Amino acid sequence: MLGLAPSDLSSVTVSEDRRKLVTRLTVLRYLVIVMFVALAMAFWYFQVVQYEKFREVAENNHQRTLGLRAPRGVMFDRHGKILVENRDSFVISVVREHSRDMDRTIRLLAQVVGLDEASVREVVRRHRGQPGYQPIPIVEDATLAQVAAVTAHRLDTELPEVVVERVPTRRYPTDAMAAHLFGYVGEVTEGQLTREGYRSGDVVGQAGFEKVYNKLLMGVDGARRVVVNSLGREIRTIDEVPPSEGRRVQLTIDYDVQRATEEGFKGFGYAGAAVVLDPRTGELLSYVSLPAYDPNTFAAGIDRATWSALNTDALKPLQDRAIQGRYSPGSTFKMAVAAAALEEGIITPDFTVHCTGSADFYGRLFHCWKLGGHGTMDLRHAIEQSCDVYFYTIGKMVGVDKINKWATALGLGVKSGIDLPNEVTGLVPSTEWKRTKLHENWYPGETISVAIGQGQVSVTPVSMAVYMAALANGGRRVTPHLVKAVDEGNGWKSVATPESAGTAPFKPETMAAIHDGLWMVVNAAGTGGRARMVGYDVSGKTGTAQVISLEGAKALKGRTDLDLRDNGWFVFFAPRDNPEIAGVVFTEHGEHGTNAALISRHILETYFAKKEGRPLPTFKPPPPPAPKPAVVVPTTGAGQ
């Protein structure tokens, strides 16, 4: 054991030294052993006792779950033409969790993609509530240049927390076609999150068809679990649940009819609305509200400037006039009065009234729109000529409550039940309405104005379409609707026609007389001659509705920028016997219904040309009319 050479050992001190050395070495040995045991215990604690915890942490370290957004269902028109589809767009997002210095990230990113730093900061601030691993979209629908710039920097490991994703994004027709019909999509709002059980970051329908049928169109997002390295770069995919696309939906809309309708409005530069449907089923063929917006700007996240411009625009492009606009129907209301008078047995179609240009009711003089009067008129001619005095007279005989009853039966003053959001109700007054809402009694004189569609009467364009469909089909109130078929993943399945809201038992003679009148409006000496199509027996009615009373207009003259010109209507169906298309064209400040009739004819020509396989017509608006002769139209009487 003692390895020291004896020659070195010369005294007791040496052996004492040696003992001391051995003791100290022994101490060191035990010290080292104790320390190694302590180390082993530390590793035991981490690797065995706390294994689960660290295993999880390590997994979170290197695994990421990336959402794969499901493409929304594609929308087709009734003949299978694609209306709304999806395209790939790039989203540049930031994952806060991976950022060592968010300030620097924001600064660099803003610089690289050419955005204002403050706005980027604001976007990040808005998302501060969500978990750090969830990407915050900074640039939606990024340009290729932006993507290239970011990718280049990311390769430099300068911005490892910046993620570029390819996501499916809605593609709508480029010219804002049917914008109010389609609506738009947007990121789910706080309120929708809690109410409707969406997940944060979901893109959902926020208006129009997209909103109503969101559940159908949305699809199910997929996910991809990937292994990433410490720079957040993907190494490989562990597993992937592919997204499943939303349901494909076939709409009742006819692309060409829709386009023709919009062409007509644009040819004149009118704002307004049009609803065209199949009066037998309620299937909508065309649905327009103008001015519109471009839903594409919403699809990839709308910027604030565009949004506020849309909101503050005096023409209210975000308002869907077809279901949210209430307008005075003017003369187009006269068929409801005629139907009431006939059905209640108060008159027959041969009942005549002599029009001298004005008549006295309850001590007040009411004028016909035609200064010299129409002479003696029966019902058919009164409709054809839109004789106000005739309808004053029968309106007084029928009374406001009966008018209300039959107008309601034809779909006015009630919701149509269309499958679009936020439809409003028009108003057909009654004595009870006045008593409960205004706490006043009905003055019989008010009935006279109601009889020609003025006064308190207001309608939405969509309810006018239902009204015309009911007149066309003999009294059945169809429910306008947009879905023809849905592909649930195993082929197209037709969707049942929604139940009609009721059928009024109209007598055939009533309908025959009204049809005759409407036919004469277009095909005889009436005001709707511009809608005439030889061989198709177009039946229709024009209407003009004051935006403001003549006295009011005079008072405001030269002192307002508001457009005070009258609104124009044309309602129609065709052919007269067995109608298969009906609709309404409402032109805001169109002054009278004749231009609306022209637009309607373009719609009808397109419809029939397509049906019969002829080339589709192009719309040529007439040259602007010569300056209108200054005709002083007397007080209440309006509507041709």
Added chain:
Amino acid sequence: MFERRLFFHIDYLMIIALGALCAVGVMMIYSTTSIGPNSTLYVKQLYAIAIGVVVFVVCLVIDYRTLAENSLMFYLAVVVLLVGVLLFGTTGGGARRWIPLPFFALQPSEFAKLCVALTLAKFFDESRHGSPSMTDLAVGGVITLVPFLLIAKEPDLGTAITVLTILLGISFLAGMRLRLLGILLILAIVAAPVAWRYALKDYQKSRISTFIDPEIDPRGAGYQQIQARISVGSGGPWGKGFTKGTQGQLRFLPVAWNDFVFSVYGEEQGFVGVVVALGLYLFVIVRALETARLAKDRLGAYLVMGILSAFTFQVMYNITMSAGLAPVKGLTLPLMSSGGSSIVATLAGFGLILNVRMRRFTN
């Protein structure tokens, strides 16, 4: 010079243990670099081990007493090299540690440990018997302080402190009074705040402060420490398997083949592997302590002790750090971490230790 009978006194068990640790090291270097630009690093390590074996044999064959006779020459040579590093050295990771040579870069601080051990062993052997006097300690201190300061200047505080442990180990074995040891400890404690204020660089300070609370800066200086512990902990009892560790493979641990090689080892081989490696290191250390006890003369005992002090300190510190239990410091794990100079110098050191053991019966 080399008698045949010495051959029978070579400590083969020790050689097997050292070989096993080197093998584990090469394996781990292979694993941690299998993805990425350093994938041939393990080959370099094999070359270094080959050179190390040659140097090991040389250090084994030449009588350590002969080497000790020339210790002053070695000492001066290494001081010159350390000065050379400061003047001409190449920089890596913020420190100037290497002298570039045609085929490799020499890290003189690794060899400084050996030279200091040899010089101090010689000095304390020649000094008066019994407890070293204050003068002895002062001279020993100066011998140590010169390389200490040169290395600290690089800066490489970890290696510099390792050099200090050589003085501590040899003087302890030479019989330094425990009271004096206590005084030194108190001095160190007193000096710490002064060093904090004046001597430490910012990155060193942040490493220490984040050690105390890694969450101060989980993405910065505390990052490595947190990741090291995650690596070890997620290895579990049995490990994730060779080259299957996610922490090391995916670069959550920086320089996994070097300072944090043991963390990745713990991750891939689990607690079982850790116990095996700890056992090997403990065996090597205890075996060397025994060699010091068996040494024929005090020179041998001191030499073993000096070399062993540096080795043990580095092993303990690195393994503690690799479990996230010590501040991050650029100290390699001898025998396992990648690094040519380190492996050659370490094998040379063990050559000397085996040299002492082998010659325990000679005159």
